[in-house]
Amino acid sequence: MENIVLSIGVAAFAGALAAVAGAAEDTESNIGSQGDPNSQVQLAPQMGYMHRIFNKAVAGEPPSWALWIALGAGVAWAFMAMNVNPVLAIILGSVLASFVQGVYATTAYLGRTASLAKFGQPVYVDILKSVTPVTTAHAFVAIFATVTICYLMNAVLGHPFPLPILGIIWGIALGAAGSAVGNPYYGKERQYQNQKFGAGVPISASGNIVRYAEAGERSSLDNGWFTAKYAGPASGICFGLIVFFELWRHLIFEHYFGGWGSVIVGGIIVLLITIMARFIEVWARKTYGPYTAPEKKPDEEAA
Amino acid sequence: MTVKVEASADAIPHNTLLIVGLIGSIVCIYLTYLNTITGLDVFSFFGGIGAIIALIWGTSTIKRLCSYGIGTGVPSAGMVAFGAGIIAMLVGTKFGIMSPVAALIIAAVSGAIFGYLADSVLNMKIPVLVQSLAELSIIGALTIMGFTAMATGDFTFGVLTAGTISIFGFAVPAAQASFVGGGITAVAFMLGGIAIQHPFNAALGPSNTQDRTLMLAAECGFLSMIMMAIISFAFISMGSALLGLLIAIIGWGYTYAQFIDLSKRDAADWLDAKMIVETED
Numbered sequence: 001m002e003n004i005v006l007s008i009g010v011a012a013f014a015g016a017l018a019a020v021a022g023a024a025e026d027t028e029s030n031i032g033s034q035g036d037p038n039s040q041v042q043l044a045p046q047m048g049y050m051h052r053i054f055n056k057a058v059a060g061e062p063p064s065w066a067l068w069i070a071l072g073a074g075v076a077w078a079f080m081a082m083n084v085n086p087v088l089a090i091i092l093g094s095v096l097a098s099f100v101q102g103v104y105a106t107t108a109y110l111g112r113t114a115s116l117a118k119f120g121q122p123v124y125v126d127i128l129k130s131v132t133p134v135t136t137a138h139a140f141v142a143i144f145a146t147v148t149i150c151y152l153m154n155a156v157l158g159h160p161f162p163l164p165i166l167g168i169i170w171g172i173a174l175g176a177a178g179s180a181v182g183n184p185y186y187g188k189e190r191q192y193q194n195q196k197f198g199a200g201v202p203i204s205a206s207g208n209i210v211r212y213a214e215a216g217e218r219s220s221l222d223n224g225w226f227t228a229k230y231a232g233p234a235s236g237i238c239f240g241l242i243v244f245f246e247l248w249r250h251l252i253f254e255h256y257f258g259g260w261g262s263v264i265v266g267g268i269i270v271l272l273i274t275i276m277a278r279f280i281e282v283w284a285r286k287t288y289g290p291y292t293a294p295e296k297k298p299d300e301e302a303a
Numbered sequence: 304m305t306v307k308v309e310a311s312a313d314a315i316p317h318n319t320l321l322i323v324g325l326i327g328s329i330v331c332i333y334l335t336y337l338n339t340i341t342g343l344d345v346f347s348f349f350g351g352i353g354a355i356i357a358l359i360w361g362t363s364t365i366k367r368l369c370s371y372g373i374g375t376g377v378p379s380a381g382m383v384a385f386g387a388g389i390i391a392m393l394v395g396t397k398f399g400i401m402s403p404v405a406a407l408i409i410a411a412v413s414g415a416i417f418g419y420l421a422d423s424v425l426n427m428k429i430p431v432l433v434q435s436l437a438e439l440s441i442i443g444a445l446t447i448m449g450f451t452a453m454a455t456g457d458f459t460f461g462v463l464t465a466g467t468i469s470i471f472g473f474a475v476p477a478a479q480a481s482f483v484g485g486g487i488t489a490v491a492f493m494l495g496g497i498a499i500q501h502p503f504n505a506a507l508g509p510s511n512t513q514d515r516t517l518m519l520a521a522e523c524g525f526l527s528m529i530m531m532a533i534i535s536f537a538f539i540s541m542g543s544a545l546l547g548l549l550i551a552i553i554g555w556g557y558t559y560a561q562f563i564d565l566s567k568r569d570a571a572d573w574l575d576a577k578m579i580v581e582t583e584d
Contacts (some may be wrong), residue, residue: 114510117570
């Protein structure tokens with residue numbers, strides 16, 4: 001009975017940590033300008049809109065977060081193998097992974113901006129100095145919280161996967177949650193406000209991002225200031241719920257098949273979701289069919 | 304068939320980088336075999352150097368592949384390379400001293416199959432796809448093998464899966480304390496997978512230059528090598544791990560400073576705390 005109570009407590013604690021991680025991850029990616037809204041930031045100089053926004057084009061959020069978390073977990077694992085206290089090991093792993101994130105952020109900004117020389121976009125060194133530490137600080141919070149979740153799953157709940165493998169899986173999940181939930185706020189609600197309804201898609205409006213603030217020029221820190229209130233908590237709730245429900249699956253089925261029961265049930269759930277998605281797709285195709293141009297009435301044509 | 308658009312004219316042709324990269328990384332990975340011959344583990348850092356050489360070659364391959372209009376596919380190319388490469392690398396380690404060569408051959412075959420499927424079955428119709436994916440798989444396998452050799456001092460399956468944990472002072476064999484069993488392969492996978500796609504992805508644009516892109520590849524390689532050197536403290540002796548860490552930090556510091564200088568050279572302007580420069584309409 002005590003064991004069950006402990007497990008439920010760990011699940012709740014991990015869910016809370018995941019909420020923090022999700023909020024920090026999304027704020028990090030918005031301050032650094034990563035993910036799909038960054039494509040318009042990248043396009044802006046080409047269309048004649050010079051700007052002072054960061055350009056952290058490392059990869060999509062899921063692959064880059066898979067690296068930061070797997071690296072944090074791997075280094076923590078190595079320190080624990082050297083008999084370092086787990087809390088200290090996780091902190092050291094997270095610090096080193098945050099360092100790698102910071103270096104990748106600077107090389108991405110310098111590389112992308114230097115390659116835009118043809119359009120006259122200059123490198124603003126003060127952006128590197130002021131924005132990089134802020135994005136790295138948020139990255140540290142997210143990495144530390146997520147590596148701690150992985151450690152709790154591995155050490156307390158007895159998950160059969162080793163720490164770095166859990167890191168790669170939860171890193172992809174964290175990046176995907178932040179990217180899917182948080183990016184609309186950063187894109188539509190912030191960067192594309194020059195367009196009606198925040199639409200950044202029309203080609204004629206390509207690169208027309210918001211470059212000036214209420215007073216002065218907008219920097220990526222202003223974007224983080226805005227998204228930290230809306231996009232961050234939304235991403236945090238998303239990732240927190242994912243981790244929380246995910247751990248319930250583990251708690252209920254872990255005792256079957258020598259600890260692998262929860263993995264097998266996970267596979268079955270993925271299969272069920274795939275079948276559901278297929279049914280929805282087939283239903284949508286049958287109901288709405290291929291795109292047809294709207295029929296024009298004769299009087300409209302005359303006009 | 305897609306139209307080829309050159310990102311920039313290259314001073315060093317791709318084939319030169321291919322040959323130098325292939326031979327250089329294989330030789331460096333084999334130099335770690337001096338560990339087995341001498342019974343020491345000071346030669347482990349050669350694995351990291353081999354991985355960096357493979358990554359520089361890989362950057363050139365990705366640039367060549369992506370000149371056929373694969374914009375957002377740049378990071379995916381890195382993932383494909385290492386996905387195919389890690390299988391080849393793990394199977395290859397079963398062949399003892401022949402491991403690097405075996406991994407190379409298996410990676411070339413599996414990469415060519417992936418390339419054929421993507422090119423002809425999925426109808427992507429990119430002329431260099433089969434060769435590029437074969438190259439990328441080899442690069443993935445050699446990079447992971449290089450980082451593995453750097454962390455553990457060895458590249459054979461037996462060593463990579465055998466570990467010991469100490470319980471009350473007694474050494475007890477435990478697979479979960481080994482390189483593969485502990486999941487450090489996942490770290491090597493991601494360190495290489497992001498490092499191979501980042502240089503071209505980050506230097507993407509009309510003013511791309513080859514020397515800056517390749518310098519960034521070396522920088523990413525050394526940065527990954529620093530992290531593998533820190534992990535190697537868990538597997539090899541303190542002195543050897545420190546040597547690897549020192550070489551990695553010096554290499555990273557040099558390439559990072561060089562990359563900043565090259566960015567300064569290529570940038571339209573280098574401003575500190577200045578206003579937005581509006582262009583004339």
